[in-house]
Amino acid sequence: MLNISNIVLEIFNILMKRIVLMGVIILMVVATVYLWLSNSGFSEGEGPYLGIIALILVFAVFLLIRRIKSWKVGEPQEDELSKKVMVRTAALSYYVSLYLWVFLLYMQDRVTFDKDRLIGIGILGMAIIFALSWVFHHFRGVPND
Template sequence: MNSKNKTLYSFIPFLGIITLISFWVFKATKPFNTETYFVLGLVILIIGISLYFKITSYKSEKAGLTAEDEFSKRVKEKSAAKAFNWSIYMWLFIIFLVDMEPRNKITIGLGIIGMGLIFFLNWLYLSKVGISDENKD
């Protein structure tokens, strides 16, 4: 399988997620409350950010460039590492300050969405500021 087809096939999960969210919104029997609109907005935001990355890599491949250069890969690695560290503190904050009940699924969902947003903010910061050379003495 060549890389262009592989990139095109990577858009299929987005179509599935958008279809499921649309189905959920249109089949909901109760009117949404504020929390539901907030979570739905965050989910759509994360899907949009992910779709932006996929479209950018597809355009790069279509232009004959590599999908990700060395700097982009390094920024993603650093962002993921920082996001993991910050998300641990976020989960500690959630566990200590939010009354956790087994029925409260929204808290876990918000935590996972928060981890994605923390990764994006780290990526945005590191892509603008750059990465210091860790091999200096």
């Protein structure tokens, strides 16, 4: 009896681990933004950055809710299709991100860019490219290969 309850607890732990991990990441991003704003205050120039961070957070919360729903229904949080979608998303977003960095470096010579700002734009841009790439592959599927 004790063994069975241990196995059940073990399965519960594995399923919950991914959900909790995602929740922790979202909380860390929110905490970082809060610290950033409370230390330096909000200036109008930072509005677009906050908007992009908010969009990324919405995307992360959407993925979290999706995982929780799957867990509640009793279906796997990941299967062969979702793994393939993730692999293709990673490949495409990496490829496009290279062009983003080349573009940013090109712009750096022509527009006065603060180094911190350049890195910030690059990282946020990569996150957006990843989210868009996931949406593209998720709705397109993985046809004939």
